[in-house]
Structures are given as C-alpha cells and as structure tokens.
Amino acid sequence: MARLLAAQDLEVHPDYRMFGIGENATGFGETPPVPGAGWLGVGRASVTVGVMEDNPRELPLRLEHWDSEPPMPEGPDTQHTVCLQLPTGKITIDQVTYGGQDTDLDLVPGLYAARISGWRGNVLRERYLAQFWLLSPTARFLRTGGRQIGEGCDRFAILDRAAGIREVPPSGGRLAVDEALIQVRYDQDPPLVLLELWDGPPLELGEARVHEPFRLRLPSGHLDITQLRPGTSEVQGGAVPLARVPRGDYDVSLTVHTPNKYLFRLWPVSTPST
Secondary structure, eight states: OOOEEEEEEEEEOOBTTEEEEESOGGGGTOOOOOOTTSSEEEOSSEEEEEOSOSSOSOEEEEEEEESSOOOOOSOOSEEEEEEEEESSOEEEEEOGGGOEEEEEEEOOSEEEEEEEEEEOSSSSSOEEEEEEEEEEEOOOEEEEEEEEOOTTOSEEEEEEGGGOOOBOOOOSSSEEEETTEEEEEOOSSOOEEEEEEESSOOOOOSSSEEOOOEEEEESSOEEEEEEEOTTOOBOTTOEEEEEEOOSEEEEEEEEEETTTEEEEEEEEOOOOOO
C-alpha cells in the first residue's frame, strides 16, 4: 500500500491564467511549458496549469510526495499523469510575473510520475492537487554556467585556466578535444554555450544532435571560454570565466539544440571499485 511521505498546502497566485509546478526549467536551458489549447502544458522538468478563472486572487494547491503510486483522489473533473525529470528534487511554484514560490518538498533526484488533478467546475473555489512518486533515481544536477558568443567569430574554446594554454590553432573538424581543452567550430549565428555539472551520468535529453562522449582532465576546475575569429589562435587576454568545478577528471557529453545552443554536461569519472 502506498505511503504518504510529505505534503504541503499552499495558496498560489496564477498570472495570465496559469501557474507552474516543478523545477526551474530556464536553469536547464529550457523555457517553461505553456498550456496551449488544453489545460496542462508539460515540459522536461515542470508543468504549467491553465486555470479557469480570469482574475483569481489565490487558488489552493496541495503537493504530496508518495513512496509509490497513490490512490486516486475523489471527485476531480480533470486529471493527467505525466513523467518529469527532477534533477535537483527542489519543487518550486512559478507564478509568472508574481515570481516564484519555494516549497518544502525536497525530493531525491530522479524520474518522477506527477499526477495533476483539478476541481474546476461546479465548485465554490477552484483548487488543484499534485502528487509525485519516484519511478527511478538519477544523477543530481549541481550547477550551471553559460555565455553567449559574440558576432564575428567562427570558433569558441573552453579551457582550464591552469593548463597554460595560450593558443588554439584552428582544427580540421567541428569538435576538437585535448586533456583540458574543448574547441568547437560553427557556421551559423553566434551560439549560446551552456555548461552543467552533475554528480553522475545525466539522463538523455531527447531530440538533440549528440556527439560521442569524451573525457577532460582539469587541473584547477576554473573553466574559461574564449571566442576566436577566423584565422586567429591567440587566447591570452581573450578568455572570460564560464564556470568553476572541482578539479579532477570528467566525462563530458555534448548536445546541440535548436536554435544553435551547445550544452556541455560534465560529471566526475567513476573510480573503479577494488
């Protein structure tokens, strides 16, 4: 029998007839989902609920965390169950221009089922219930960094500050990797470069152009990014901070997303057990 682990009752303030439940999608390079023609928009790490009332002041929302699939609630007139990737386990409420609202729900990072139920018609006050239960644990997302590449360049490089790299000569391919250096050549508009640190291998992202994973050795963990114009290779004085991670060896995945976004995901190399 399913067991209730935690619950919290909140008052949320919808804006533009919607509010969101889940993790901050923009922190992972996404935009929050919108309800569209239906009442529920579904993203990778959050949902957006479209409400009935045009100008509600506040609406009741109950959050529940269960150890397995819970019993069905009584009497909702709308309901949908979705799958969400929650890599930090920190649930927040997105109230659009009213800002975010933190919650007490602190989940183990993982892939979760989320059942969203609504009591919307023939009730004195519209209300909602979100029930979460773990499907499988995953790695934890730790932090992110990013930079927008400027005009007039055709390459960028990510390098460890302590590696002493002063020049990045053009390579023959689109991706070149050395121990403490990543170089990418691109043909389209200046890309957005994002870097994520995880404590283990992250889940796949779905539709994206995926490169073969590679390995880096970072002597300091101070990662800089430099923008390179056609035919140039000078780094000194042209690098700016991108992110800071603990020094060590990392596995890295690179996915390329539309429109022109490069996402690097790093996690520590596992030490074989003896």
